[in-house]
Amino acid sequence: MADLLIELFSEEIPARMQARAAEDLKKLVTDGLVEAGLTYAGAHALSTPRRLTLALEGLLDHSPTVREERKGPKVGAPEQAIEGFLRGAGLTRDQLEERDTPKGAIYFALIEKPGRPAAEIIAEVLEATIRNFPWPKSMRWGAGALRWVRPLQSILCLLSTDDGNEVVPLDIDGITAGNSTEGHRFMAPGRFTVTGFEDYAAKLKRAFVVLDPKERQDAIWQDATNQAFASGLEVVDDKGLLAEVAGLVEWPVVLMGAIGADFLSLPAEVLQTSMREHQKFFSVKNPKTGRIEKFITVANRETTDNGATILAGNQKVLSARLADAKFFWENDLRIAKSAAGMGAWVENLGNVTFHNKLGTQAARIDRIAALAREIAPVVGAEADLAEQAARVAKADLSSEMVYEFPELQGLMGRYYAEAAGLPQPVANACQQHYSPLGPSDDVPTEAVSVAVALADKIDTLTGFWAIDEKPTGSKDPYALRRAALGVIRLVLENDVRGGLSAIFAKGYAGADCSDLLSFFHDRLKVFLREEGIRHDVIDACIAMEGNDDLTLLVKRARALNAFMASEDGENLLQGFKRANNILSQAEEKDGVEYSFGADEKFFEDASETTLFAALAAGGGAISSAIEAEDFAAAMGGMAALRAPVDAFFEAVQVNSDNQIVRRNRLNLLSQIRKVCGQVADLSRIEG
Structure with a gap:
């Protein structure tokens, strides 16, 4: 048995690509080895910004000899057919065996493929893997034809057995495999040799490289939370940012800095979004006030001044970013509090096209407002409030803050509506009407928010149904399946009663309401499958009268499913x-x-x-x-x-x-x- 260590060392790999690339390396190599007859006991893949690593344990050191019996043409068949069979089998006429069968005498060939050394197979598999690696984006450099995400600098490919270590002979466009790698770019430059995975991982750690991305994440989070706790603060949880930052550093050094006093009055979400998107900073909040007061940044090196220079530079850049955000916020507040209020933004949406066949955003707002007024009594909302909320719910799309940070749409609408003195249910609907955005997203429960959320999604669905832009196969460019699921969850979780068909009929003119209802029934089957409710049970209930009342339909299906069990x-x-x-x-x-x-x-x-x-x-x-x-x-x-x-x-x-x-x-x-x-x-x- 043998162990195999592979490292592909390059310039910095984008953080978002590292985890997938490590798994792709593992799959391509192990699949190729197994197909060639080399089985193994275990494999694990790791990554840093500059390297993809794969370690295999218990690998066969030689592929087994394979014997295959192949049936050929009849004895006496045309010479051309026999010659073709011989070429395919790689044999000569005297190596064939004649056998009597119920169908007459038949030629049979016994083909023996001798096993090969592991190194020979590994070289072939790894070269094919590197040359055909499925990067989302790749580049060429120099005069070679090799493509990689960033210039590939070295290949480590080491096969270890009880008898010692062997570098697998491999050369790809002038890059020759060896048994050496590099440590941290700044803290431990220079190459060193390794004898196997354990030696490799230990020497990298001494060279200021943490090989395991999970270990880097844990170290960052532990150090960040400890520093925040020491100041009576806490780090805002952000698993996506944690994974990304761990992919930017090989030796994480956590530093905590302060946010300028001029910016502490900004909404917490604005601070968090600006720091996350532009600087990759974690937000640190005061648990008593909920206010963001500091930030965590992760450097890729230790310094003699304990990161003071790094922090000073980060704070300077951050202040410039937050100055822009502060300007947007104050300017938007001035407009929201003016006589025209958020209506000025709504008027600007008349110049923004929603879809070339469905008109402008302003025209869409008119439809949503009328539909929200119709839906309001069904969900227990005041019709006037529902219409008012629908008319300002999209207004923040014209604000400078949302133009800079589109992910804050809705949330900023709530802030601006509150600043404009609008009723709280109206302000809340500005934020909540987009929800639910996914299967795990919270569902609005306030009546006005529910009315506007349903109107928004139903206008989208009836509109795209009217222009025959329906989802096909896996394609759903307008997220109509998600919109339908949103309607289903809004209806079920708020126990909304009444037929959807009547509401569809009041949506965008020209929609095939019957076909749209069938689409909803299909989405409902997918949704209820998570509960273990069978499709045929749902079909039995859909066949009943009143099947456009989803709440009634689901009550019936749940009871019937339990009875049938x-x-x-x-x-x-x-x-x-x-x-x-x-x-x-x-x-x-x-x-x-x-x-x-x-x-x-x-x-x-x-x-x-x-x-x-x-x-x-x-x-x-x-x-x-x-x-x-x-x-x-x-x-x-x-x-x-x-x-x-x-x-x-x-x-x-x-x-x-x-x-x-x-x-x-x-x-x-x-x-x-x-x-x-x-x-x-x-x-x-x-x-």
């Missing part, structure tokens, strides 16, 4: 399907519909009387429960039918020779179908 549900379904199949076949054969109810005087068996009575009682109980939307009770009524249905089929033959009895029993089956059909279309459920 029970023994009573499973057995009753079989009884229903049996009844439905017999009845459908009889109606097709006889050319009549058996739906007039059975007559007790024609019963021949006690099971018929029992079932008749159970259907009469159960039908009324189920009907009342459904009317009251008590689906649990309705399922209880269904469960009570299981035993009499089972007893009926065990005791009697429906297709009796007596035609009067037969017709009566078929009419009894129609009662089973009718009573069960009040709950859902059970014929759509897979048995």
Whole structure:
């Protein structure tokens, strides 16, 4: 057995590409080795800004010899066919074996592929990996044809066995594999040799390189939180920024600096966004006030002045950035508090195109406002407030702050609406109407916010449906699936009642409301799948009247799903399907519909009387429960039918020779179908 160490050393790899690149290296190399017959016990990939590393343990030092038997043409076949078979097998005529088979004498070839040394295979696999590496973006440099994300400087490829270490012979466009690497660019320049992974990792650590990105993240976070805690502050959690910063440094040095007093009055979100996006700084807040007061930066080296010069430079750049943000904030506040208020921004949106077929943002705001007014009574909101909120919800798109930081749209709208003296529900709707943006995003619960959020998303959906720009396959450029899921969550989590079809009809003119509702039903299936609700159960409920009332539909589906998971549900379904199949076949054969109810005087068996009575009682109980939307009770009524249905089929033959009895029993089956059909279309459920 052998161990393999690979390092691809280059100029700085963008932080966002490192994790994926390490996994790609691992997959490409291990897949290639296994395909060539070299199995291994374990593999792990690591990355720093300047290197991708792969370590394999328990690798075979030699691929096994492979013997393959291949069937050829018949003996006596045309010479051309035999020669072709020989070329493919790499054999000569005298190496073929003739065998008698039921189809006559056939040529067979025994092909033996001898094993190869691991180093030979590794060289081939690694070269193919490097030359075909799937970087999102890559570049060429010098006169060679090799492409890499940044200029590739060296390759370390070391195979270790009990007998010692071997550099795998490999040369790619003049870059020859070796057994050496470099440490930190500034703190430990120069190359050094290694003998294996443990030696490699230890020497890198001594050369101020932390190889494991998770270790770098943990070190950054621990040091940052400790420094903040010592000052009575706390670091704002930001896992995405932590992963990115860990990809920018090989030797993380955490430094905490102060934000200028002139900028402390800026909203916390503005400070956090500006520092995160432009400087890659963590925000440090006062837990008592929630105000951002300091920042954490991560340097890539230690200095004799303990980072004082680095901090001074960072603070100078940060002050310039925050001065811009402060100017935007103060200028936007002046406009929001003016006589025109946020209306001036809305007017400017008349010059901004939403979509070339759907008009301007201002025209869209008019539609959303009218729709929000219609939706308001359904969600318990005041119509005037809902319309007012819809008219200013997009206003901050014209503000300077949102122009600079688009990710703050909505949030800044809330600040500006509050500054303008608008009612708090209106201000809150400015921020909340974009939500939910994803499956884990919070759903607004304030009535005005819910009305505007629904109006916004429904206008988007009906608009794009009207111009036939629907999602196709994996393509959804306008995020319409996300918008539909947002509507579903808004409706369900706020227990909104009423038909969506009527609301769709008041959206953008020309939308195919029926097709749009089908799209919603498909999205609902995906959403409910997370709860374990089967697609066929949802289909059985969609087939019922009122299927555009999503809250009612989901209540029914949840209850039915639970019932079908029970023994009573499973057995009753079989009884229903049996009844439905017999009845459908009889109606097709006889050319009549058996739906007039059975007559007790024609019963021949006690099971018929029992079932008749159970259907009469159960039908009324189920009907009342459904009317009251008590689906649990309705399922209880269904469960009570299981035993009499089972007893009926065990005791009697429906297709009796007596035609009067037969017709009566078929009419009894129609009662089973009718009573069960009040709950859902059970014929759509897979048995």
